[in-house]
Amino acid sequence: MTSKHLRRLVDRYRIDRGKGFRLRDHDPADIGDGLIDHAESEALLADGVRRLAALQELLYPQDQWAVLCVFQAMDAAGKDGTIKHVMSGINPQGVEVTSFKQPGPEELAHDFLWRINRRLPQRGQIGVFNRSHYEDVLVVRVHPDLLARQHLPPALDGRKIWKHRLEDIAAFERYLSRQGFVVLKFFLHLSRAEQKRRFLARLDTPDKNWKFSAADIAERAHWDDYMNAYQDAIAATAAPHAPWFVVPADHKWFARLVVVEALVAALEDLGLKPPEMPADARARLEEARHRLEAEDG
Ligand code: ATP
Ligand code: MG
Numbered sequence: 001m002t003s004k005h006l007r008r009l010v011d012r013y014r015i016d017r018g019k020g021f022r023l024r025d026h027d028p029a030d031i032g033d034g035l036i037d038h039a040e041s042e043a044l045l046a047d048g049v050r051r052l053a054a055l056q057e058l059l060y061p062q063d064q065w066a067v068l069c070v071f072q073a074m075d076a077a078g079k080d081g082t083i084k085h086v087m088s089g090i091n092p093q094g095v096e097v098t099s100f101k102q103p104g105p106e107e108l109a110h111d112f113l114w115r116i117n118r119r120l121p122q123r124g125q126i127g128v129f130n131r132s133h134y135e136d137v138l139v140v141r142v143h144p145d146l147l148a149r150q151h152l153p154p155a156l157d158g159r160k161i162w163k164h165r166l167e168d169i170a171a172f173e174r175y176l177s178r179q180g181f182v183v184l185k186f187f188l189h190l191s192r193a194e195q196k197r198r199f200l201a202r203l204d205t206p207d208k209n210w211k212f213s214a215a216d217i218a219e220r221a222h223w224d225d226y227m228n229a230y231q232d233a234i235a236a237t238a239a240p241h242a243p244w245f246v247v248p249a250d251h252k253w254f255a256r257l258v259v260v261e262a263l264v265a266a267l268e269d270l271g272l273k274p275p276e277m278p279a280d281a282r283a284r285l286e287e288a289r290h291r292l293e294a295e296d297g
Contacts, residue, residue, distance in 0.1 A: 048260035
């Protein structure tokens with residue numbers, strides 16, 4: 001398999017319009033069309049990480065575009081590992097990862113996008129959200145008691161709240177795109193059977209025990225509610241300027257390849273070039289050279 005082939009696969013997982021989107025048409029165990037060889041995936045990933053790092057070196061100095069990568073998934077889908085591997089080659093000064101957990105009192109005293117706004121990447125930077133504003137239409141939708149903690153005036157907490165929130169998220173992301181954000185959203189799509197295998201592995205392997213939380217089992221019981229919430233969220237917010245990637249995640253090596261290639265493709269589309277030196281700045285560099293060369297010793 002080549003990176004060109006991967007690029008075509010990425011297009012297959014890219015959802016940039018909500019119409020007709022059906023999550024159940026997407027197979028979490030997909031590994032492309034059989035042309036992919038697990039054995040070569042490590043070399044391909046390393047190549048993707050190198051290309052991504054080179055693009056980030058162009059993103060940083062031009063200081064105009066910002067990249068926002070949102071990661072959403074059920075527990076054990078591999079968000080952490082994917083972020084770690086995909087971002088491993090990037091200059092740490094150019095990337096910031098934020099993990100959004102259960103909101104605390106200060107966060108709950110604000111609108112749900114407040115904490116999101118505070119962690120947006122600045123121009124030239126890549127921001128990675130490990131969970132995101134989507135939690136407010138996923139876990140909060142699945143557990144209405146979480147909504148009750150959000151201090152909403154009762155008049156605004158009606159039946160249409162999810163439709164409205166999804167509209168607000170779509171509008172927020174459109175605003176970001178008009179401000180020069182490249183918004184990419186990754187849903188690491190894991191099957192329920194593979195989650196069970198991974199949970200059991202966490203229980204069976206002492207070194208992995210720390211990754212296991214009893215709460216994860218409780219969430220698993222709401223699987224269908226979560227899938228319905230993801231279906232609605234993706235359908236309502238997929239857009240050409242803020243696409244979703246429904247990444248098959250039962251095979252971690254494959255998910256990582258898809259994510260890195262999607263990022264590379266999005267950055268390549270920007271046509272980034274090294275910043276050009278204006279003539280007067282170039283003249284100042286020449287002057288600096290003369291002064292250095294004229295020094296004694
Ligand atoms: P890992 O388990 O791999 O460390 P994680 O992202 O699952 O990563 P946890 O600390 O286990 O991290 O979980 C964070 C929890 O916070 C999740 O259950 C998530 O649903 C919840 N959460 C995130 N945002 C919100 C929100 N806005 N409202 C309520 N719960 C939220
Ligand atoms: Mg967790």
